[in-house]
Amino acid sequence: MNSDLLIVGGEGDLALRKLYPALFSLWIGDRLWEDIRIVALARRELSQEEFLALVREWFEDNKDDRPVDEEAWAAFTQRMHYVSTDATSTEGLQVLREQHFADAERGLVVYLATPPTIFAPVCRTLEAAGLARPSTRIVVEKPLGHDRESFLEINRDLCAIFSEEQVYRIDHYLGKEAVQNLLALRFANSLFEPLWNNQYIDNIQITVAESIGVSGRWDFYDEAGALRDMVQNHLLQLMCLTAMEPPAHLSATDVHNEKLKLLSCLRPMDDNMARENTVTGQYAEGAVGGQPVVGYCEEEGAAEKSGTETFVAIKAEVDNWRWAGVPFYLRTGKRLPKRMAEILIQFKEMPHSIFGPQASMAAPNRLLIRLQPDEIIRLELMNKTPGLDSGMPLETVSLDLSAPAGEQLPDPGAYERLLLDVLRANSTLFVNAAEVEQAWVWVDQIHAAWERIGKQPEQYTAGTWGPSQAIAMVAREGRSWYESN
Amino acid sequence: MNSDLLIVGGEGDLALRKLYPALFSLWIGDRLWEDIRIVALARRELSQEEFLALVREWFEDNKDDRPVDEEAWAAFTQRMHYVSTDATSTEGLQVLREQHFADAERGLVVYLATPPTIFAPVCRTLEAAGLARPSTRIVVEKPLGHDRESFLEINRDLCAIFSEEQVYRIDHYLGKEAVQNLLALRFANSLFEPLWNNQYIDNIQITVAESIGVSGRWDFYDEAGALRDMVQNHLLQLMCLTAMEPPAHLSATDVHNEKLKLLSCLRPMDDNMARENTVTGQYAEGAVGGQPVVGYCEEEGAAEKSGTETFVAIKAEVDNWRWAGVPFYLRTGKRLPKRMAEILIQFKEMPHSIFGPQASMAAPNRLLIRLQPDEIIRLELMNKTPGLDSGMPLETVSLDLSAPAGEQLPDPGAYERLLLDVLRANSTLFVNAAEVEQAWVWVDQIHAAWERIGKQPEQYTAGTWGPSQAIAMVAREGRSWYESN
Numbered sequence: 001m002n003s004d005l006l007i008v009g010g011e012g013d014l015a016l017r018k019l020y021p022a023l024f025s026l027w028i029g030d031r032l033w034e035d036i037r038i039v040a041l042a043r044r045e046l047s048q049e050e051f052l053a054l055v056r057e058w059f060e061d062n063k064d065d066r067p068v069d070e071e072a073w074a075a076f077t078q079r080m081h082y083v084s085t086d087a088t089s090t091e092g093l094q095v096l097r098e099q100h101f102a103d104a105e106r107g108l109v110v111y112l113a114t115p116p117t118i119f120a121p122v123c124r125t126l127e128a129a130g131l132a133r134p135s136t137r138i139v140v141e142k143p144l145g146h147d148r149e150s151f152l153e154i155n156r157d158l159c160a161i162f163s164e165e166q167v168y169r170i171d172h173y174l175g176k177e178a179v180q181n182l183l184a185l186r187f188a189n190s191l192f193e194p195l196w197n198n199q200y201i202d203n204i205q206i207t208v209a210e211s212i213g214v215s216g217r218w219d220f221y222d223e224a225g226a227l228r229d230m231v232q233n234h235l236l237q238l239m240c241l242t243a244m245e246p247p248a249h250l251s252a253t254d255v256h257n258e259k260l261k262l263l264s265c266l267r268p269m270d271d272n273m274a275r276e277n278t279v280t281g282q283y284a285e286g287a288v289g290g291q292p293v294v295g296y297c298e299e300e301g302a303a304e305k306s307g308t309e310t311f312v313a314i315k316a317e318v319d320n321w322r323w324a325g326v327p328f329y330l331r332t333g334k335r336l337p338k339r340m341a342e343i344l345i346q347f348k349e350m351p352h353s354i355f356g357p358q359a360s361m362a363a364p365n366r367l368l369i370r371l372q373p374d375e376i377i378r379l380e381l382m383n384k385t386p387g388l389d390s391g392m393p394l395e396t397v398s399l400d401l402s403a404p405a406g407e408q409l410p411d412p413g414a415y416e417r418l419l420l421d422v423l424r425a426n427s428t429l430f431v432n433a434a435e436v437e438q439a440w441v442w443v444d445q446i447h448a449a450w451e452r453i454g455k456q457p458e459q460y461t462a463g464t465w466g467p468s469q470a471i472a473m474v475a476r477e478g479r480s481w482y483e484s485n
Numbered sequence: 486m487n488s489d490l491l492i493v494g495g496e497g498d499l500a501l502r503k504l505y506p507a508l509f510s511l512w513i514g515d516r517l518w519e520d521i522r523i524v525a526l527a528r529r530e531l532s533q534e535e536f537l538a539l540v541r542e543w544f545e546d547n548k549d550d551r552p553v554d555e556e557a558w559a560a561f562t563q564r565m566h567y568v569s570t571d572a573t574s575t576e577g578l579q580v581l582r583e584q585h586f587a588d589a590e591r592g593l594v595v596y597l598a599t600p601p602t603i604f605a606p607v608c609r610t611l612e613a614a615g616l617a618r619p620s621t622r623i624v625v626e627k628p629l630g631h632d633r634e635s636f637l638e639i640n641r642d643l644c645a646i647f648s649e650e651q652v653y654r655i656d657h658y659l660g661k662e663a664v665q666n667l668l669a670l671r672f673a674n675s676l677f678e679p680l681w682n683n684q685y686i687d688n689i690q691i692t693v694a695e696s697i698g699v700s701g702r703w704d705f706y707d708e709a710g711a712l713r714d715m716v717q718n719h720l721l722q723l724m725c726l727t728a729m730e731p732p733a734h735l736s737a738t739d740v741h742n743e744k745l746k747l748l749s750c751l752r753p754m755d756d757n758m759a760r761e762n763t764v765t766g767q768y769a770e771g772a773v774g775g776q777p778v779v780g781y782c783e784e785e786g787a788a789e790k791s792g793t794e795t796f797v798a799i800k801a802e803v804d805n806w807r808w809a810g811v812p813f814y815l816r817t818g819k820r821l822p823k824r825m826a827e828i829l830i831q832f833k834e835m836p837h838s839i840f841g842p843q844a845s846m847a848a849p850n851r852l853l854i855r856l857q858p859d860e861i862i863r864l865e866l867m868n869k870t871p872g873l874d875s876g877m878p879l880e881t882v883s884l885d886l887s888a889p890a891g892e893q894l895p896d897p898g899a900y901e902r903l904l905l906d907v908l909r910a911n912s913t914l915f916v917n918a919a920e921v922e923q924a925w926v927w928v929d930q931i932h933a934a935w936e937r938i939g940k941q942p943e944q945y946t947a948g949t950w951g952p953s954q955a956i957a958m959v960a961r962e963g964r965s966w967y968e969s970n
Contacts, residue, residue: 184869187839188847188879190832195679250839250877347675354672354735362673383886384669388902390909392735394673399884401868417873
């Protein structure tokens, strides 16, 4: 069924920065049907020309050096319509329906590119205006609450109008090519799955590092902190795809069930674990990329003092047969040395070295899945050092499964894939309500423990890898954070 | 202990073509001690100058394009001495000892680059001349007999004078860098050993193909045939290193014991197995590399008719816990399409595909160890095809553990490594008597069965991969020979 697209919040940041460029790229790649309607809805009074000029302006600012295909652009913008109205006005949406979405035989995707506070009224209005059809799909994005309770409230409002199958919760990390490839690697090769457990894997590390600070959105960020802003969604989702049991089929239901099972196996944090297995930090002034930067509480709009963490490192444990005893080290933070997102699978050391004194030279095998800044899957093996030296001198070789950076296909972009999947009604790479709720349960426990033990973030110099306690937490167990190049 | 080198048969083919170039390369690489003596002994009357001219001539004919380092050549040839005498004359060897090997504190390596028929008298003469010291090492090479009995006889003669530890039996395939790397791969990585068994491996293929015929040595070859000439030594040795249990240490004793254990587990061939699990062939006229070539029985010096096989394919089975049920497909032959030596580990198919209809696109994982013409270790994995296509389209990626051909280090050459190992008294990469004997036991059984069932080689067109029965033997089990590029 051909579908049309309604973007509520159609002249906002997300729409201009991500959605329209992704849609144009899909258009160029012939991935959209020719008669698709893309309707941008917003309150701001803009003519169609002013709107398209705005879209073009943002597009130019963010695109690469290649010239725009003007013919394609003209055809694409023919499919776009700006509608200035209040999304909570039933009359407004009725007019919208008549003008653009009168054909109930066509599918409709509604992207709520708005704060969650207006999800409920918008959904009610969509229903009142006759746009909440059985085939309508609703797309929403984080933040989905700041704890379990507030998430359930948001979700209750959505689900009062739409069924769970109609709601597509985006986590854009899941649209990355490297994440797809992780699934291919695990489930299309007989080599890895037999080793994918606590008998052969020593530890798994998931790092999502940002070099930027919170400038411009201090208030918003200070309400959340790194645990809610990043761990609850992105890091736990990446962990799910890395650690879940093989689903019976690559279908939405099967994948969601396996992810939920994994989240349910996360060991709850008591006070003692919250003390030993979590580290929080807040950036102080320092330098990133050679530029001096201010501390968190000196940012524009900051309060003088805040107990919010801009960095968190967690040793998570999964209580199931596959992963018992394997630590999952999660860390994320702002004002870290670079922007980077990686999953590292570190295999165990060989049980025995037949090579005698050279044993120390045999580093454990590693599998690296990097999502940012470039997408790479790399396998690190030991090889004999070429040549005639006696014994068996060993060296590490890195095998890249992905094409070298220079030869990579143009990044399809996570939003392209996810938008296309919504239009195709494939929710495999989205997050269902039960997962979000279960992730909040775990995160809420940590927050509660932090409150009970009075945990305050340690200061760390901007441009470093967080407080030294994060390093110590891993070092205490004889391990270290992986530093990739 | 610094050692000197005596090459008996010092102006023969092997010495001129392989040993001196390898020694010069070692000399250039500073691998030899400066005061080493390399004495070439032969009956032919040659002056030192004539001898060195001969060495240089062969060297020039076989070397690559790089200019010779004349200074190094001059210094190297200073270390070489041609001695014209009969190696079975006690007086001759006594003079040799006094002139070149008087210092019993130095080690002595005697390379018997001669037919095995004179091993016995030469060894006796070495002893009579006082050169069979406890530190003396004897190097011999195939053919070591044409069956178990004749091997034992040759060996009895060697071991009447020298202990087993003093005898170094060369199989030059074992000196290949890729073979060393196979050991590093298996035993320096935790990734492969858990999968290295009948639970995860479907079959193993070992191919040693030659494009040349037997021109010039028809008589000799006709006495042997492919089974004795190639399988008994090279193919079984490669199979040993691929399939042996992990030795406790990478020591000669441990490695030899594990190889012997593997050979002892080869399932003996009864008549029925010899019929079903072996294919023999003899090349008829055809074309190799675009050049017409004659059939085996039209070669120079050939008899009108011969029952000798120039091609053999065998399905070998190993009766132990690790390999029960995993076929080892061995094949070797002359006048095949190209010169090539490869070990292929084919892993099992995934037990289950989560990808639905695309299942058929997931090829089983493979590990390729190529020894000739170039040395490569390649891992074939399944990857997601990059892009936005729906579902999970898969493609094979090949990961090369070795440097690309253009960047490979100058081939150290199997003889370099093995000569250096003898000089260092490290026999890990050599073959001990028990292994040779055990390999003959298995080969003799096959020959006996062939005789009982009256097996005659099938004709195959020169330049093809042997008789079609070799393909059928594998196809019957739902498998196929791997065709690498």
